[in-house]
Amino acid sequence: MTPQEMLEEMIDSAWHDFAEIAKEEEDDGYSDAMLSMDRTRAEGFAEGLAVAYHLVYDKEYTPKENPNVD
Numbered sequence: 108m109t110p111q112e113m114l115e116e117m118i119d120s121a122w123h124d125f126a127e128i129a130k131e132e133e134d135d136g137y138s139d140a141m142l143s144m145d146r147t148r149a150e151g152f153a154e155g156l157a158v159a160y161h162l163v164y165d166k167e168y169t170p171k172e173n174p175n176v177d
Contacts, residue, residue, distance in 0.1 A: 111164060114163075114168075115160070115168055117156055118157055118170055119171050121149065121153035124153075125146065125149040125150050125153050128142060128145050128149050129146050132145075132146050157170075
């Protein structure tokens with residue numbers, strides 16, 4: 108696996124994690140502040156990886172479709 112493929116997998120995984128946390132937060136009625144913080148962190152991490160990909164490879168990476176994301 109190339110470093111580029113590894114970073115692509117990391118981006119996909121980070122967005123998957125974000126989607127799972129966001130769904131859990133929504134299912135809980137947005138009442139848990141810790142889930143909100145976790146969601147914010149997960150989103151920032153995924154976006155940070157995407158920016159790193161863009162800086163290193165000078166192109167955008169479109170994450171794979173995630174069935175958990177509406």
